[in-house]
Amino acid sequence: MNLTNLSPSASRASISDDVRTRSLSPAIGAEIIGVDLSKPISDQLFAKILDIWHRSLVVLLRDQHLTEDDQVRFGERFGPPAISHTQRFTTKNPAVMLISNVRENGELIGALPDGEMHFHSDQCHQERPATASMLYSLEVPSQGGNTLFANAYLAYETLPNLIKTKIDGRKALNAYDYDNASTRRGTRLREGIPSCWHPVVRTHPATGKKALYVNRLMTIAIEGMSDSESEELLNTLFDHQEQPEFIYEHVWRAYDVLLWDNRCALHARTDFSAEERRLMRRLTILGERPF
Ligand code: SIN
Numbered sequence: 001m002n003l004t005n006l007s008p009s010a011s012r013a014s015i016s017d018d019v020r021t022r023s024l025s026p027a028i029g030a031e032i033i034g035v036d037l038s039k040p041i042s043d044q045l046f047a048k049i050l051d052i053w054h055r056s057l058v059v060l061l062r063d064q065h066l067t068e069d070d071q072v073r074f075g076e077r078f079g080p081p082a083i084s085h086t087q088r089f090t091t092k093n094p095a096v097m098l099i100s101n102v103r104e105n106g107e108l109i110g111a112l113p114d115g116e117m118h119f120h121s122d123q124c125h126q127e128r129p130a131t132a133s134m135l136y137s138l139e140v141p142s143q144g145g146n147t148l149f150a151n152a153y154l155a156y157e158t159l160p161n162l163i164k165t166k167i168d169g170r171k172a173l174n175a176y177d178y179d180n181a182s183t184r185r186g187t188r189l190r191e192g193i194p195s196c197w198h199p200v201v202r203t204h205p206a207t208g209k210k211a212l213y214v215n216r217l218m219t220i221a222i223e224g225m226s227d228s229e230s231e232e233l234l235n236t237l238f239d240h241q242e243q244p245e246f247i248y249e250h251v252w253r254a255y256d257v258l259l260w261d262n263r264c265a266l267h268a269r270t271d272f273s274a275e276e277r278r279l280m281r282r283l284t285i286l287g288e289r290p291f
Pocket of ligand 1: 145
């Protein structure tokens with residue numbers, strides 16, 4: 001498959017005025033070079049960043065030295081911050097959550113602490129899932145703990161027509177069991193687990209493009225199908241969307257900012273040693289109801 005044809009904007013480096021970009025992979029992701037997020041961003045510069053983000057789905061800005069307020073100020077340009085369901089791992093701002101395996105006095109200081117995570121889309125179990133998620137790295141392990149991103153437009157566009165016909169117009173149930181391991185997907189909705197039905201194929205409000213909106217971690221069932229039919233189709237969709245040619249794997253350095261669009265990109269995390277510290281600050285932006 002020639003991904004250059006499918007995703008021309010992500011495949012080449014370019015210079016546009018003061019903003020330079022570098023492709024991160026043929027399928028997804030662009031690094032933005034020459035922008036300091038600790039300083040206020042003009043409307044003109046923000047419009048360029050937004051355009052790059054819409055075309056590349058994931059943007060990376062390296063060597064950023066940001067206070068929590070700086071991070072929130074930049075995030076707010078994309079929409080209202082989503083207040084976290086638990087305030088346990090927030091510090092100053094109720095929308096900023098620590099993602100970390102670090103323990104202080106035996107207590108975790110962050111959410112999603114350990115190891116591998118299956119592909120997912122943030123807050124897809126809620127009525128209004130996150131549009132954007134921004135992760136800012138403060139401490140990273142020497143190996144692993146990489147974050148993978150998959151292009152969900154490409155996943156939809158490359159599905160066989162027979163499958164497109166089966167899923168177009170259908171909804172799927174997304175649920176998140178906070179107490180379960182992040183790689184164990186439920187196939188039944190247990191009592192009290194937050195969940196929401198959303199379209200299997202969603203349309204991005206800004207680009208008008210269709211994206212496959214199911215994921216291995218949180219999607220439990222497709223409406224109007226028997227359990228076995230739904231499970232078989234979901235597994236086919238998961239395997240399809242996680243093909244290496246749709247993916248960029250980010251190897252973190254400290255002070256990286258990654259901002260991704262949950263409406264058209266999935267993410268996952270590789271395993272890492274429990275002996276090494278990993279500390280990130282995450283901000284999510286409240287989105288619209290998927291359609
Ligand atoms: C997340 O899924 O939001 C966390 C990803 C990561 O820790 O790399």
